[in-house]
Amino acid sequence: MTEYTERLLTDAPRKGAADRFKLIWLVIVPMIAVLSQVYVPRFIPFLAYLELPLLITVHFALSRGGPIPALFYGMFIGLVQDSLSHQPIGMYGIVKTLVGYFAAQVSMRFDVQNPVVTFILGFFFYFFHQFFYWVLSRALLGETLGFDAQQTLVFGLLNAAVALPLFRLLDRLRVAS
Amino acid sequence: MDFFLSRYRHLTVLLIVIAAQLVLIAYQVKTSNDIPLIRVWAVTAVTPVEQTLEFVRRYTWGFVEDYFVLLNVRGENEKLRRDNGELKIENNYLKSELSTADRARALSVFQARSPSKTVAARVIGNGTGANSRVVFVDRGSTSGVEAGMAVITPDGIVGKVVDAYPTSSLVMLITDPTFAAGVVSQKNGVHGTLKGLGHAECLVDYVQNEEHVDAGEWFYTSGDDRIFPKGFPVGQVTAAPNGKTFKEIYVSPSGMQGGVEEVLIVLQGVHQEVPGAEIASPAYNILAPPAAPAQTPEGAPAPGTLATDADRLRAIYKDVGVEQKHTYGEGAPGTKPPDFTKLPSLHGVAQPPGAPPVASKAPPNPSASAPAVAKPKAVPSSSPAVSEDHADGAASARKPAAPTFPMRPRPPAPASTAPVTNPAPANPVPANR
Numbered sequence A: 001m002t003e004y005t006e007r008l009l010t011d012a013p014r015k016g017a018a019d020r021f022k023l024i025w026l027v028i029v030p031m032i033a034v035l036s037q038v039y040v041p042r043f044i045p046f047l048a049y050l051e052l053p054l055l056i057t058v059h060f061a062l063s064r065g066g067p068i069p070a071l072f073y074g075m076f077i078g079l080v081q082d083s084l085s086h087q088p089i090g091m092y093g094i095v096k097t098l099v100g101y102f103a104a105q106v107s108m109r110f111d112v113q114n115p116v117v118t119f120i121l122g123f124f125f126y127f128f129h130q131f132f133y134w135v136l137s138r139a140l141l142g143e144t145l146g147f148d149a150q151q152t153l154v155f156g157l158l159n160a161a162v163a164l165p166l167f168r169l170l171d172r173l174r175v176a177s
Numbered sequence B: 001m002d003f004f005l006s007r008y009r010h011l012t013v014l015l016i017v018i019a020a021q022l023v024l025i026a027y028q029v030k031t032s033n034d035i036p037l038i039r040v041w042a043v044t045a046v047t048p049v050e051q052t053l054e055f056v057r058r059y060t061w062g063f064v065e066d067y068f069v070l071l072n073v074r075g076e077n078e079k080l081r082r083d084n085g086e087l088k089i090e091n092n093y094l095k096s097e098l099s100t101a102d103r104a105r106a107l108s109v110f111q112a113r114s115p116s117k118t119v120a121a122r123v124i125g126n127g128t129g130a131n132s133r134v135v136f137v138d139r140g141s142t143s144g145v146e147a148g149m150a151v152i153t154p155d156g157i158v159g160k161v162v163d164a165y166p167t168s169s170l171v172m173l174i175t176d177p178t179f180a181a182g183v184v185s186q187k188n189g190v191h192g193t194l195k196g197l198g199h200a201e202c203l204v205d206y207v208q209n210e211e212h213v214d215a216g217e218w219f220y221t222s223g224d225d226r227i228f229p230k231g232f233p234v235g236q237v238t239a240a241p242n243g244k245t246f247k248e249i250y251v252s253p254s255g256m257q258g259g260v261e262e263v264l265i266v267l268q269g270v271h272q273e274v275p276g277a278e279i280a281s282p283a284y285n286i287l288a289p290p291a292a293p294a295q296t297p298e299g300a301p302a303p304g305t306l307a308t309d310a311d312r313l314r315a316i317y318k319d320v321g322v323e324q325k326h327t328y329g330e331g332a333p334g335t336k337p338p339d340f341t342k343l344p345s346l347h348g349v350a351q352p353p354g355a356p357p358v359a360s361k362a363p364p365n366p367s368a369s370a371p372a373v374a375k376p377k378a379v380p381s382s383s384p385a386v387s388e389d390h391a392d393g394a395a396s397a398r399k400p401a402a403p404t405f406p407m408r409p410r411p412p413a414p415a416s417t418a419p420v421t422n423p424a425p426a427n428p429v430p431a432n433r
Helices: A003-010 A023-042 A045-049 A052-064 A067-083 A091-107 A115-141 A149-173 B002-007 B009-031 B036-073 B078-113 B309-323 B393-398
Strands: A019-021 A174-176 B117-126 B134-137 B150-153 B156-164 B169-173 B180-185 B191-196 B202-205 B218-221 B233-239 B249-253 B262-268
Touching: A023 A045, A023 A052, A023 A067, A023 A149, A023 B036, A023 B117, A045 A149, A052 A067, A052 A091, A052 A115, A052 A149, A067 A091, A067 B009, A067 B036, A091 A115, A091 B009, A115 A149, A115 B009, A149 A174, B036 B078, B036 B117, B036 B134, B078 B117, B078 B262, B134 B156, B156 B249, B180 B233, B202 B233
Parallel strands: B156 B233
Antiparallel strands: A019 A174, B117 B134, B117 B262, B134 B169, B150 B156, B150 B262, B156 B169, B180 B191, B180 B218, B191 B202, B202 B249, B218 B233, B233 B249
């Protein structure tokens, strides 16, 4: 095992034990993300595929470290998204709960400060999010929506690219306790 | 157990949270009920911010944009450029105002002219979800908006209200994959179901391949769905190839051309005629109702009943019973039945309404050219209930008489159809099918 890979697996993750978000940011940031998802695509329709709430969930999970706060945070953001859609409440909630949980699990094993790892995680969780939402729509609601894997992969890359600067920005909001 | 919970605490919490949300979804799907509390909280938290943003954008964006434009064009002829810029600002502002006023005027004119009761609304935001096509408008239940109401523009239908909150409503656009509405084509009156596809075009489904729909033809709402009143434009057909079972008719929605900004929510819909529709020739002619006879002959079926042979035979038996003072249905088995050998002529008893009157009490004339029905076996086979049991007239008389059916009220004959004065239109024969 090289020094680099060892550091990838053992170094402290993005969460520093002493780093904490101010509580106010925990509420404001997801609200801004949801609001931007609701408002911005009116003028730039392409940005409808930017899943900022998902990226916020992933960043929080990678930063906080604990799976339980992460899954509850994902659930909270997901339920807010559900409330603004015409789907039954809980669809996004379930998906983002799982994303929060798995992202927190990943953060315990990898150096998520690494930009490459961040990019891969952003891409992976976007694809996981879209695919699992599609599965739930078919399984629970009986909807016959199509799943365009190619398009999802492209948007996954775009979301992962956005995740890099976004995570840097969110890191600045953290304060040392 | 404690060991399990402490060892797998994270997994246990995850499963509990997932299970709770699954139950929540199952409850909503099973009962078709919503969870209004969560939705109202979220919408109440988000929509005021959206409204504020929209307000600020509308009144400041143009000025900010022009400011940056002016920064870039400041150069050698600063004064001239500034004057020019100011004129541009004014011009843009006036154009924008004019455009807004035109749109608002068109909307208000349409609103005043439309027989349906509507309320104007402005789109303030999109819904979440990459696949869904829903928007928020700034009118809610306090303005009388309810879920299920139609949303239109003067150009065509836009969507329907799926949720109404106090100050805003969630509108599902017609391009949403779960949207459906009844539509009818303008030229041939072909009925179908409009479905969203998730992109700019919509599909009209359930139209048989044999139906005739041309590209460029317009579709209008049919009013079948009880959401959209009949007669609102939907869109123009872009392509209509044959599919496996049904045609694949693609429609470009006319109400969403150039985006959706201001809309009308139909509070009380009124059906309208599809404009310029070519009414296809009716598949059959409806005969005009016969003229009511001046006096209904005794024993004849009342106007509005079918004058069949069974009715006439029943009237004959009734007359025989009256003449011989016999009440049908009374008397023990074996008692003397009426003398059915003294039956009057069938044609002498009852005539259909409008037929040349023939006295029902006229004595039977065996030499008449019309076939006499002195015996039950002479009854035409079209009335099997009466023609059974030819040997025993009494037994035959005790059988229930043929029922009489109230005649369905006929609609007035169309103006284009020449009235037909058939004296005995007992059974209108379908024609021209």
